[in-house]
Amino acid sequence: MGSLTRTQRQRAVQFSLYGLFVLLIVLFWVVSDKEAIRANFFLAEGFTETWQDFVFIGAKNTILYTVIAFVGGFVLAMVLVLMKLAPVAPFRWLATAYIELFRGLPALVVILFMAFGVPIAFGWRPPGGPVGAGLVGLMLVSAAYMAETIRAGIEAVPKGQTEAARSLGMNGGWTMATVVMPQALRIVIPPLTNELVILIKDTSLLFVIGMAANEKELTTMARDFMSSGPSAGTATSLTFAALLYLAITLPLTRVVAWLERRQNRSR
Amino acid sequence: MTTRLHPTQEVDPGAPAIEVRDLHKSFGDNDVLTGIDFHVDAGQVVCVIGPSGSGKSTLLRCVNRLEEPTSGQVLIEGIDITDPETELDAVRSRIGMVFQQFNLFSHMTVLRNLTIAQQRAKKRSRKEAEEVARRNLDRVGLSDKIDAYPAHLSGGQQQRVAIARALSMDPDMMLFDEPTSALDPELVGDVLDVMKTLAGEGMTMMVVTHEMGFAREVGDKLVFMADGVICEEGDPREVLGNPREPRTQEFLSKVL
Numbered sequence: 001m002g003s004l005t006r007t008q009r010q011r012a013v014q015f016s017l018y019g020l021f022v023l024l025i026v027l028f029w030v031v032s033d034k035e036a037i038r039a040n041f042f043l044a045e046g047f048t049e050t051w052q053d054f055v056f057i058g059a060k061n062t063i064l065y066t067v068i069a070f071v072g073g074f075v076l077a078m079v080l081v082l083m084k085l086a087p088v089a090p091f092r093w094l095a096t097a098y099i100e101l102f103r104g105l106p107a108l109v110v111i112l113f114m115a116f117g118v119p120i121a122f123g124w125r126p127p128g129g130p131v132g133a134g135l136v137g138l139m140l141v142s143a144a145y146m147a148e149t150i151r152a153g154i155e156a157v158p159k160g161q162t163e164a165a166r167s168l169g170m171n172g173g174w175t176m177a178t179v180v181m182p183q184a185l186r187i188v189i190p191p192l193t194n195e196l197v198i199l200i201k202d203t204s205l206l207f208v209i210g211m212a213a214n215e216k217e218l219t220t221m222a223r224d225f226m227s228s229g230p231s232a233g234t235a236t237s238l239t240f241a242a243l244l245y246l247a248i249t250l251p252l253t254r255v256v257a258w259l260e261r262r263q264n265r266s267r
Numbered sequence: 268m269t270t271r272l273h274p275t276q277e278v279d280p281g282a283p284a285i286e287v288r289d290l291h292k293s294f295g296d297n298d299v300l301t302g303i304d305f306h307v308d309a310g311q312v313v314c315v316i317g318p319s320g321s322g323k324s325t326l327l328r329c330v331n332r333l334e335e336p337t338s339g340q341v342l343i344e345g346i347d348i349t350d351p352e353t354e355l356d357a358v359r360s361r362i363g364m365v366f367q368q369f370n371l372f373s374h375m376t377v378l379r380n381l382t383i384a385q386q387r388a389k390k391r392s393r394k395e396a397e398e399v400a401r402r403n404l405d406r407v408g409l410s411d412k413i414d415a416y417p418a419h420l421s422g423g424q425q426q427r428v429a430i431a432r433a434l435s436m437d438p439d440m441m442l443f444d445e446p447t448s449a450l451d452p453e454l455v456g457d458v459l460d461v462m463k464t465l466a467g468e469g470m471t472m473m474v475v476t477h478e479m480g481f482a483r484e485v486g487d488k489l490v491f492m493a494d495g496v497i498c499e500e501g502d503p504r505e506v507l508g509n510p511r512e513p514r515t516q517e518f519l520s521k522v523l
């Protein structure tokens with residue numbers, strides 16, 4: 001080896017790593033029980049009938065629930081941000097307490113509280129039945145995260161922008177609405193899209209709630225098809241749900257990466 | 268616009284444009300301004316020089332209350348703007364301000380930069396605001412950049428747009444905080460030319476600057492600040508050519 005040049009040595013290392021990779025694939029192929037994998041995860045036979053339910057009920061509801069929770073969470077987050085910026089301290093404390101509370105709790109606990117705890121304790125039932133209650137839970141949690149993201153975005157707008165607007169005689173409200181907020185929202189589009197991806201995945205937590213057939217989202221649907229229907233007793237329905245999740249989330253994470261690159265370039 | 272600036276005080280045409288009385292400003296226990304008295308008469312160009320950290324920017328920012336004075340008074344055309352009853356936004360729209368870092372609204376075109384405050388603060392119609400904007404862009408020689416975004420302009424062009432933005436509010440006076448300090452040397456001249464023209468037209472100006480040539484040529488009065496007080500003031504040619512105070516002599520020997 002001593003007689004090899006630097007580049008030759010690097011080549012050798014690269015080739016052996018490629019070799020190792022190929023070896024691992026071959027090993028996996030030889031060792032794995034391909035028939036068991038096919039029968040448990042990719043049992044296609046039953047899906048000629050059920051795939052439409054997955055796409056047009058499961059995936060549709062997953063997207064619908066995500067949008068509802070995101071929009072509701074965003075509106076609530078804006079309220080929290082305005083409270084955090086309020087000149088009166090108790091509003092700021094309240095917003096801080098809210099954010100700390102809901103970021104500190106598992107989303108599943110909040111969903112259970114909304115779906116079962118609150119109705120039992122107060123007799124108050126959110127609209128939309130148990131699913132509506134679970135969505136309120138998701139909203140409450142995502143609002144806490146989004147509020148922090150948006151506040152960070154506002155703080156990232158240079159102070160000189162506010163000073164210029166105020167020096168021109170624009171009042172605090174107009175300055176916020178026309179100068180600070182538009183720039184802050186542009187800054188937080190990538191992190192908010194990330195929030196959206198997390199929310200898509202978190203709608204799966206709603207499976208703890210009993211749902212009518214046409215209310216099921218992807219995870220509930222997959223779990224139910226594991227115990228009934230043509231692919232019962234296998235994990236095939238989970239595989240299918242997983243592929244549908246990826247079909248939704250992967251493009252979004254690519255969009256986030258693209259937005260972030262574009263933003264870095266324009267700075 | 269006939270917005271009242273103060274419920275009881277009236278604009279006094281005979282009063283100085285800017286008058287500062289015993290102004291103090293502290294940040295925590297850092298006493299930055301320790302008793303400033305001075306005035307700028309209508310139509311005057313007053314230049315402020317002094318070492319870094321002497322409080323020049325702080326003084327300028329107290330004049331339109333971007334910085335809250337700790338004590339003392341600031342009178343704009345006879346109206347005490349440290350009085351809580353003063354309509355601060357209305358007073359500010361009469362005082363143009365130009366920053367070292369330009370501070371153009373980066374998400375707006377040049378035209379929108381010039382119209383937004385006219386519409387929101389002065390309640391001008393869009394049409395009128397755009398007319399005023401075009402006229403002022405023409406004044407600074409940048410009519411062709413009307414649809415550009417700030418990021419696509421050079422520093423010198425951005426600063427001229429910032430001046431045009433301030434002028435679009437039809438201010439009675441202009442404050443400049445080191446308007447050419449962030450510029451490449453070859454771009455300084457364009458901005459100074461605009462300022463000279465403005466001074467020639469009779470604009471009241473208070474200019475914090477390191478451009479001694481500008482102070483000598485255009486200034487009616489030169490103020491030298493050191494350690495939070497005005498150390499020396501007078502005719503620019505006199506102060507620059509024949510400084511009386513040792514602090515001034517020391518400073519000028521370093522920068523000239």
Ligand SMILES: Nc1ncnc2c1ncn2[C@@H]1O[C@H](COP(=O)(O)OP(=O)(O)OP(=O)(O)O)[C@@H](O)[C@H]1O
Binds near residue numbers: 294319320322324
């Ligand atoms: N917002 C602030 N908070 C705390 N301290 C401040 C603040 N602004 C200014 N200071 C302090 O006040 C002092 C004077 O600052 P100022 O910017 O007025 O100086 P300057 O004369 O304009 O200096 P330069 O020539 O560097 O611009 C400095 O010690 C600075 O650290």
Ligand SMILES: [Mg+2]
Binds near residue numbers: 324444
């Ligand atoms: Mg300064």
